[in-house]
Amino acid sequence: MEIRKVLLTEEELPRQWYNLLADIKLNPPLGPDGKPVTPDMLSPVFPMNLIEQEVSTQRWIDIPEEVLGVLNIWRPSPLVRALSLEAYLDTPARIYYKNESVSPPGSHKPNTAVPQAYYNKVFGIKKITTETGAGQWGSALSFACQIFGIELEVFMVRISYEQKPYRKLMMNTWGAKVFSSPTDLTESGRKVLAQDPNSPGSLGIAISEAVERAATNDVTKYSLGSVLNHVLMHQTVIGQEAIKQFEKAGDFPDIVIGCFGGGSNFAGISFPFLKYNLTEGKSIRCIAVEPASCPKLTKGEFRYDFGDTVGLTPLLPMYTLGHTFIPAPIHAGGLRYHGAGTIVSQLLKDKLIEAVAIHQLECFDVGVKFAKAEGIIPAPESTHAIAQVFREANKAKEEGKSKTILFNLSGHGHFDMSAYQDYFAGNLVDHELTKDELNAGLKELNLHPVE
Amino acid sequence: MEIRKVLLTEEELPRQWYNLLADIKLNPPLGPDGKPVTPDMLSPVFPMNLIEQEVSTQRWIDIPEEVLGVLNIWRPSPLVRALSLEAYLDTPARIYYKNESVSPPGSHKPNTAVPQAYYNKVFGIKKITTETGAGQWGSALSFACQIFGIELEVFMVRISYEQKPYRKLMMNTWGAKVFSSPTDLTESGRKVLAQDPNSPGSLGIAISEAVERAATNDVTKYSLGSVLNHVLMHQTVIGQEAIKQFEKAGDFPDIVIGCFGGGSNFAGISFPFLKYNLTEGKSIRCIAVEPASCPKLTKGEFRYDFGDTVGLTPLLPMYTLGHTFIPAPIHAGGLRYHGAGTIVSQLLKDKLIEAVAIHQLECFDVGVKFAKAEGIIPAPESTHAIAQVFREANKAKEEGKSKTILFNLSGHGHFDMSAYQDYFAGNLVDHELTKDELNAGLKELNLHPVE
Numbered sequence: 001m002e003i004r005k006v007l008l009t010e011e012e013l014p015r016q017w018y019n020l021l022a023d024i025k026l027n028p029p030l031g032p033d034g035k036p037v038t039p040d041m042l043s044p045v046f047p048m049n050l051i052e053q054e055v056s057t058q059r060w061i062d063i064p065e066e067v068l069g070v071l072n073i074w075r076p077s078p079l080v081r082a083l084s085l086e087a088y089l090d091t092p093a094r095i096y097y098k099n100e101s102v103s104p105p106g107s108h109k110p111n112t113a114v115p116q117a118y119y120n121k122v123f124g125i126k127k128i129t130t131e132t133g134a135g136q137w138g139s140a141l142s143f144a145c146q147i148f149g150i151e152l153e154v155f156m157v158r159i160s161y162e163q164k165p166y167r168k169l170m171m172n173t174w175g176a177k178v179f180s181s182p183t184d185l186t187e188s189g190r191k192v193l194a195q196d197p198n199s200p201g202s203l204g205i206a207i208s209e210a211v212e213r214a215a216t217n218d219v220t221k222y223s224l225g226s227v228l229n230h231v232l233m234h235q236t237v238i239g240q241e242a243i244k245q246f247e248k249a250g251d252f253p254d255i256v257i258g259c260f261g262g263g264s265n266f267a268g269i270s271f272p273f274l275k276y277n278l279t280e281g282k283s284i285r286c287i288a289v290e291p292a293s294c295p296k297l298t299k300g301e302f303r304y305d306f307g308d309t310v311g312l313t314p315l316l317p318m319y320t321l322g323h324t325f326i327p328a329p330i331h332a333g334g335l336r337y338h339g340a341g342t343i344v345s346q347l348l349k350d351k352l353i354e355a356v357a358i359h360q361l362e363c364f365d366v367g368v369k370f371a372k373a374e375g376i377i378p379a380p381e382s383t384h385a386i387a388q389v390f391r392e393a394n395k396a397k398e399e400g401k402s403k404t405i406l407f408n409l410s411g412h413g414h415f416d417m418s419a420y421q422d423y424f425a426g427n428l429v430d431h432e433l434t435k436d437e438l439n440a441g442l443k444e445l446n447l448h449p450v451e
Numbered sequence: 452m453e454i455r456k457v458l459l460t461e462e463e464l465p466r467q468w469y470n471l472l473a474d475i476k477l478n479p480p481l482g483p484d485g486k487p488v489t490p491d492m493l494s495p496v497f498p499m500n501l502i503e504q505e506v507s508t509q510r511w512i513d514i515p516e517e518v519l520g521v522l523n524i525w526r527p528s529p530l531v532r533a534l535s536l537e538a539y540l541d542t543p544a545r546i547y548y549k550n551e552s553v554s555p556p557g558s559h560k561p562n563t564a565v566p567q568a569y570y571n572k573v574f575g576i577k578k579i580t581t582e583t584g585a586g587q588w589g590s591a592l593s594f595a596c597q598i599f600g601i602e603l604e605v606f607m608v609r610i611s612y613e614q615k616p617y618r619k620l621m622m623n624t625w626g627a628k629v630f631s632s633p634t635d636l637t638e639s640g641r642k643v644l645a646q647d648p649n650s651p652g653s654l655g656i657a658i659s660e661a662v663e664r665a666a667t668n669d670v671t672k673y674s675l676g677s678v679l680n681h682v683l684m685h686q687t688v689i690g691q692e693a694i695k696q697f698e699k700a701g702d703f704p705d706i707v708i709g710c711f712g713g714g715s716n717f718a719g720i721s722f723p724f725l726k727y728n729l730t731e732g733k734s735i736r737c738i739a740v741e742p743a744s745c746p747k748l749t750k751g752e753f754r755y756d757f758g759d760t761v762g763l764t765p766l767l768p769m770y771t772l773g774h775t776f777i778p779a780p781i782h783a784g785g786l787r788y789h790g791a792g793t794i795v796s797q798l799l800k801d802k803l804i805e806a807v808a809i810h811q812l813e814c815f816d817v818g819v820k821f822a823k824a825e826g827i828i829p830a831p832e833s834t835h836a837i838a839q840v841f842r843e844a845n846k847a848k849e850e851g852k853s854k855t856i857l858f859n860l861s862g863h864g865h866f867d868m869s870a871y872q873d874y875f876a877g878n879l880v881d882h883e884l885t886k887d888e889l890n891a892g893l894k895e896l897n898l899h900p901v902e
Contacts, residue, residue, distance in 0.1 A: 420620055
């Protein structure tokens with residue numbers, strides 16, 4: 001019997017987050033006046049303890065005991081050798097995945113939801129607002145806020161709200177209020193609805209709504225599930241655990257793969273490995289996989305842009321399709337975001353990571369094959385990582401080379417079965433971003449080029 | 452940071468199943484002529500290697516390597532100390548659960564689906580038929596048949612088919628064909644539809660359809676997810692793992708609790724502990740929890756009865772509400788079965804285990820509280836076990852006694868969110884079995900009293 005899972009005990013949980021900002025340089029976020037944003041300017045929407053983390057350049061930051069004492073509900077997560085998939089692909093590659101689907105909300109998102117809820121609680125915050133796409137982030141924050149006794153309002157992108165009613169119920173079960181965004185509860189939402197009453201919504205719009213709601217209320221703060229530095233940092237427990245697990249397995253990855261929406265699960269799995277590249281001269285390939293219908297990394301521009309649609313956030317230096325870009329309604333709702341986190345954008349600009357865009361039909365095809373081989377039905381987001389794994393494993397076969405591939409199984413698809421239904425019924429199409437769509441998005445971008 | 456999970460490595464997977472038939476005596480199953488059934492008579496529907504297990508009285512039976520090599524996709528399952536629930540209940544009781552929701556299909560069912568598919572394959576079987584209630588069993592067998600390359604047809608109880616469309620899609624993803632039972636594909640189904648075209652279906656009817664389909668085709672066999680001796684035995688990996696895990700935790704249960712449909716998850720968690728009672732004079736309380744709307748253990752009679760509605764199975768000595776009994780359409784579809792496994796029935800008759808019936812509103816109430824405390828949203832079936840845990844923990848508090856309680860979290864509720872939706876909307880009612888319903892069921896039972 002070949003061993004599949006490399007497990008760690010709770011005592012082996014990482015005690016610190018790895019802050020990649022210690023090892024690279026970023027352009028600063030800018031205010032509406034084009035001048036760098038100060039921590040104070042972020043304080044209407046974030047508690048100061050999280051703002052401090054956002055701007056910190058300290059390499060290691062301690063994880064509070066109270067946070068570890070919740071992470072241990074499901075962490076450390078298993079590192080799984082995909083033996084059945086290897087056999088199916090008949091590849092010389094050794095394929096491993098971190099199984100982040102084992103958390104109660106079913107994805108990697110609670111890795112940052114829990115510390116964010118904790119720091120808000122410590123700061124005396126009573127209520128948090130947030131947005132959610134496919135619902136993974138909203139579920140995770142509902143779970144975390146429930147634990148720390150914080151009220152939560154979730155603005156859920158309308159297309160997902162309608163496609164995934166049970167995600168909403170999951171959030172309700174953990175006590176959160178969920179709105180279908182755009183709503184008429186905010187100026188931002190009303191503005192969008194005035195232009196298009198049938199707007200399917202987007203992460204950018206939902207962020208505008210949640211930020212506005214927090215900024216206009218003193219005891220309410222806002223929480224984001226990706227993009228920001230501290231959010232990506234909280235996810236580094238994934239890669240740190242993987243490093244310990246590879247040590248136990250007597251192996252080490254040549255390639256690390258994660259799907260890409262704003263950057264959080266990709267950062268979580270790859271940053272601790274990138275540290276070897278940045279500080280020890282290793283050359284592990286780290287590949288971010290985005291949907292072909294929302295290809296900011298491969299077709300966007302590296303410019304200053306807003307993180308939300310309406311323009312309430314600071315201007316961030318990032319790969320973007322333009323903050324008014326509304327992605328096609330593919331099922332991987334968590335990847336339907338116009339921009340990319342600033343750290344990941346800088347890494348790509350500096351050619352320290354790779355990016356690839358893949359169509360959704362290829363993704364669902366490999367998703368079903370993965371489910372048949374390994375059992376777990378992956379989230380539509382995670383199928384993007386799997387698609388690249390298939391490509392790399394097939395290449396290894398062609399080349400007759402043995403390689404070690406690691407990917408992040410960021411979540412399961414239990415709340416995305418309607419997507420599989422559409423796929424089986426032949427109702428899914430590939431969305432290639434058109435020149436017109438691209439230009440429509442990019443026309444907003446002439447404000448602040450990065451120097 | 453208090454430790455929550457007691458983990459085992461794959462090397463610590465149990466290597467043998469515990470066969471409780473070595474330690475108790477059963478009345479034999481009878482044929483239509485009232486004479487004991489011989490193994491040969493079962494061969495039209497089961498492969499002989501599984502029939503041999505069904506009648507074996509050998510205490511330990513080796514688990515094949517090929518089966519261990521699939522069980523290790525998710526096993527050993529974690530033993531979790533429910534620290535947050537203990538705090539919520541403010542109880543001196545120590546509460547633990549085996550988390551069987553971590554399997555790909557999300558329940559304990561693959562523990563027997565995998566060996567059943569394996570033994571069928573070894574016997575040269577190309578196609579299997581089965582029934583499913585809530586869909587947990589059908590999903591598990593779809594997963595297992597996919598792995599061993601066997602075709603599968605699932606007769607899914609109509610009420611569940613309609614309440615849980617995504618369960619069907621999960622089975623489709625693993626390659627199974629799923630029918631809404633009663634169908635017009637079988638004599639049994641047509642007979643039921645003739646009497647009631649709007650029949651919501653029942654496990655008993657679905658079993659009739661699946662058995663008939665297998666019995667009328669040479670290379671097709673039938674597979675059952677509960678009730679039978681070999682099925683219950685396959686589940687004993689759960690309790691055996693728990694014993695090793697309690698050893699590591701330096702604790703041991705006073706009370707073991709499982710929900711009860713046909714008996715498989717209850718047997719899985721309790722039989723290895725009952726062995727201590729049967730062979731070493733211990734007195735661990737083992738409690739089976741059934742729904743108040745389908746109370747065969749607490750209100751049924753111990754008689755010979757058919758396992759299916761139409762009467763195609765042998766007569767089994769068991770607690771039953773009568774094989775024509777159609778349970779109220781509660782959401783815990785896996786518990787809507789008129790009878791109980793013969794081993795569990797004998798244990799109850801001999802007062803070696805306890806039984807209790809609980810209403811569904813109490814179950815959903817504790818289910819939501821459990822989800823809020825421990826994160827995992829339990830399957831409606833599993834909430835029955837949780838309800839009894841709450842009762843025992845509250846009793847321990849009243850008595851000021853510290854007790855160790857173990858229960859089986861048989862599955863998660865990700866595919867049962869429509870049930871939670873109904874609960875939150877106030878649409879669920881308690882179904883108490885009426886005298887008329889009981890008599891309607893029991894009037895069939897005068898054939899063969901147990902001596």
